[in-house]
Amino acid sequence: MTQRVFFFDLLRCVAAIAVIAIHVLAPYRDLLGVIPLYEWSFAVGVNSMTRWAVPVFIMISGALLLSDTRPFDLKYYLRRRVGKVLLPFIVWSLFYAYLSGWSANGFDATLSREVLFNMGQHETYYHLGFFYYFIPLYFVIPFFQYLVKNTDDSALYALLSMWLVTTVFFLVRFDGLWSNQYYLYSGYLLLGYVCYQKLATTKSVLSLVTLLGGAALACTAIAVICGSIEQQQYTFGRWLSYKTLNTVLAASMVFMLCRYFADRLSERSQKVISFISTYSLGIYILHPLFLWPMKAYGWHQGNPLWVIPVWIILSGSGALALSWLLSRSSKTRWLLP
Template structure:
């Protein structure tokens, strides 16, 4: 049976860029947070971007879920459908994950001059690979793989039961918080962030929007009637940024006396509002006449997975070569320069790989060509949602 086609969404690429900027904000401000005086104004700035940017992983999971359900929900569930689904994930997600896990494992061993016997290194690498711990950012791919394994079952349940479709958002929140409480009281998994249950509210939120996309977009575009609701969502996001940033400021300055559950609540609710605001914003952006901005965002969105994978290498390399001066101006200027160089170096490497390196999917997954496009083909190009 031929799959049901749905409209290509540039909005997904715009949203990926915003999530990626959150990732870069967190990782590029970590040194500034550690090295700045907690009583200084610069510490407040670093702390703000370091905490407000912690939307990257949950928003990427939200977007991944949205695209999957937007693409696959209208289709008939067949063995061949899921066979193609897992083939794509194996080639374009798992293979790059293994390659970069090995790369960062060896890179860390080189930096620390920590060379063990070959069997010992292989054993340690396999342990890191199995838990997404080869580098601090690869847990996101590890979590995504867990969702891919569950996807056929969850998709079936969404198609089979209207109750699950209709109440996906509250169900996702209940599942996630049930896991949080049970893990805190009984299970006590130390790397909770590497367990998919920690992100179910974002996964089910994306699934809900993927299923009811046309109705939700019609609601968003009727802004004259629903602007109070949108304003409430934006105000909720602003308030949760303030709460989350303030909590972490108090933690980092030794003033926090609250319970850890407040930290969990602030993080998850802040990121949940961020996903909603981003989803609404990108659909308004698509209607605005900003062709250059949208073209830039489509390009960055198309290479966002590769940039996510490679950027810690540039970030670490630049920090190893930071100026030794203790002057605040030089220190803060280097932090900003590091962010800019990391961003554009990551983009350039991924773009050049896609355009000029054969089998670039091995390193960065599925990508498109810009500079080295093949000559005209008799077959017309088709735009598809990148899933």
């Protein structure tokens, strides 16, 4: 396996684990003053340190699709790119609309129907919100592909710089036309391409992105934890948004560090990571199934220092195993492209 392929495998793995961590720790966020402060701070700190996960998935798509030098084929693109994601999304949305009606007290058909009827405006389960802004990006990608192929780097950098400025605006609540979520998410496509094709993994570049990314993570955690303690309730402003500069810097750091360290891992580690990466989308879609008992029955009770890692392993392993099983049959393989 080439270094280039494994680099994306590593990125998918760390992003999938980070997403699971965000969902596992969710019950602790509103327990300020209920559990010991160090336990609450640990859970919220993990939340603050992992917000780069979803942006990294978008950056991967940008890096790969904008690097494609083949002529654009609309029919192929709609069938193999858009359709491959859209159809499974619809099916899983229907399934999770049904699951949303279940709780420790049994099945609430009214709630399930209400969730289903609102599917056009809102995700049927908490983790599916990603697809509501990711799928529309497929209609932006062809324009970015044209830009990459037909303009020089200066135009690309100018557009990316403008986008970075607007992520600062969004963080400080200076809103305007630039606050459109699809515009702000689309910038990650270009960022992924630039981090993949234009930036070298030299020590100077890595030092800079690590310094900026590390500072962004520290500022995020401090702002959220200290701000919440000051107000005596969980609050985060826009620090935990995917559309702000602090998250952009953290995602860039993770992207570049994975590029650098990918080929330095052992062959055995690469095989394990590549296997997990193959089913990363399945892990993303299926892990809430294995977190449902924890949330429905309150099984998160306990010290988050050990509860969070345990449930990451349990839900991640369960989702990986189920993804593998579904991939074994041509009748179910399409559900997890």
